[in-house]
Amino acid sequence: MAENEVYQYSIISALMDGVASHGTPISRVLEHGNHGLGTFRNMVGEMIVIDGTVYQMKSDGTVVLIDNPADTITPFATITRFRATTATQATITSKQDLSALLTRLFPSARNHFLAIRMDGVFKSINVRTAGGQLTPRERLPAVADRQTVHTFRDVKGTIIGFRSPDYIMGINVAGDHLHFIDEERKEGGHILAFETEGDVLVQVAQLSRFHVELPTEDEEFNEAALVKDEKGIAAVEG
Amino acid sequence: MAENEVYQYSIISALMDGVASHGTPISRVLEHGNHGLGTFRNMVGEMIVIDGTVYQMKSDGTVVLIDNPADTITPFATITRFRATTATQATITSKQDLSALLTRLFPSARNHFLAIRMDGVFKSINVRTAGGQLTPRERLPAVADRQTVHTFRDVKGTIIGFRSPDYIMGINVAGDHLHFIDEERKEGGHILAFETEGDVLVQVAQLSRFHVELPTEDEEFNEAALVKDEKGIAAVEG
Numbered sequence: 001m002a003e004n005e006v007y008q009y010s011i012i013s014a015l016m017d018g019v020a021s022h023g024t025p026i027s028r029v030l031e032h033g034n035h036g037l038g039t040f041r042n043m044v045g046e047m048i049v050i051d052g053t054v055y056q057m058k059s060d061g062t063v064v065l066i067d068n069p070a071d072t073i074t075p076f077a078t079i080t081r082f083r084a085t086t087a088t089q090a091t092i093t094s095k096q097d098l099s100a101l102l103t104r105l106f107p108s109a110r111n112h113f114l115a116i117r118m119d120g121v122f123k124s125i126n127v128r129t130a131g132g133q134l135t136p137r138e139r140l141p142a143v144a145d146r147q148t149v150h151t152f153r154d155v156k157g158t159i160i161g162f163r164s165p166d167y168i169m170g171i172n173v174a175g176d177h178l179h180f181i182d183e184e185r186k187e188g189g190h191i192l193a194f195e196t197e198g199d200v201l202v203q204v205a206q207l208s209r210f211h212v213e214l215p216t217e218d219e220e221f222n223e224a225a226l227v228k229d230e231k232g233i234a235a236v237e238g
Numbered sequence: 239m240a241e242n243e244v245y246q247y248s249i250i251s252a253l254m255d256g257v258a259s260h261g262t263p264i265s266r267v268l269e270h271g272n273h274g275l276g277t278f279r280n281m282v283g284e285m286i287v288i289d290g291t292v293y294q295m296k297s298d299g300t301v302v303l304i305d306n307p308a309d310t311i312t313p314f315a316t317i318t319r320f321r322a323t324t325a326t327q328a329t330i331t332s333k334q335d336l337s338a339l340l341t342r343l344f345p346s347a348r349n350h351f352l353a354i355r356m357d358g359v360f361k362s363i364n365v366r367t368a369g370g371q372l373t374p375r376e377r378l379p380a381v382a383d384r385q386t387v388h389t390f391r392d393v394k395g396t397i398i399g400f401r402s403p404d405y406i407m408g409i410n411v412a413g414d415h416l417h418f419i420d421e422e423r424k425e426g427g428h429i430l431a432f433e434t435e436g437d438v439l440v441q442v443a444q445l446s447r448f449h450v451e452l453p454t455e456d457e458e459f460n461e462a463a464l465v466k467d468e469k470g471i472a473a474v475e476g
Contacts, residue, residue, distance in 0.1 A: 167409065168409075215446075
């Protein structure tokens, strides 16, 4: 796939409906990019793809390098071959601040996608990690109810994520969806909030093509109602 | 693009919002397939792509062969490189009947797309054709209010279309979206209803990948609210 296009496997409404027993090998996802996020079979942990390397950030606080992506399954992932078109050193004090900066940098992009990377030192960063389904088809909101929240302090690391347009809600997560991993690749998760120390480097690209691969021969997916639960998605993924 | 994947330019909510002054050359759309439908700049007429050839079906009842696709702009189109995986001779008496047959043929496909082609003799077929916007940004429902309805009788021809899953509403048209052109390429439009004479040939393929190209450098698109109007889309495109 060309640079700066969105590829996603499955849709977020399927994950909401608990469709996570099957999926696609992560190696197939990596064919489409090097910068992304997602989850793993049975929603065990948060996925981050940074510079083409995949990590599984688990609810016990550990981070696992996925060195066998051909043998590891994801039921939902979003990725791009990232090439920043804008890079700026900025003082970003919070998640809200990053959000406002993105809007200032791309004032006409509300109907397009942005791929986002931010490198810096974090005074504190709050992340959550999903521990996984207790039973097949357990819905994401139930899984998220048991999520673990970690706070890391004085840590250097990277945010990887996407901003998606409102109309994509249900297919993917509208708004900003950001995961974090530290420089040592030992701590990370889905970002809830953060506070930085000094300047950070924010790199962004606008994406205008998106590609969706739906699960095939997957009865869970075929049978799911896939009703868009806008508030529910925002609550667990926003 | 590979066979049996959906490619679309722009999203139906943009058309609903009247985003139709600009677009992409139809030759660019044809790079992705040979079977499709859409509209033209300023929503003048209905587009059908049959066996790789593009026709503009206008509200005055005429059908124009688009022999210069590189110089003709579409603000919204959906296309696939169609290769039927199912072909069946059937007695299809109505649009509802075709819909029921598709569900019987593909019972597990409600969360996927279908590309549809039906060849036969029609006792009668009712189509509508949009005459176009009176002013830039005139919304599709207003354009559709002035649409012309034609009834063709005892005509041989082809239906080209797609079935799309519910969750795609707003990006594309959920449900069955079908255009018609007669064998002589002189009559056609967006199908409202039909009645056939004898058996017809129904060819279908299930599609599990979709690709969306968003307009870029198009202020109309960038400024549009793109709020999903589910009932409105069903009313004008269903």
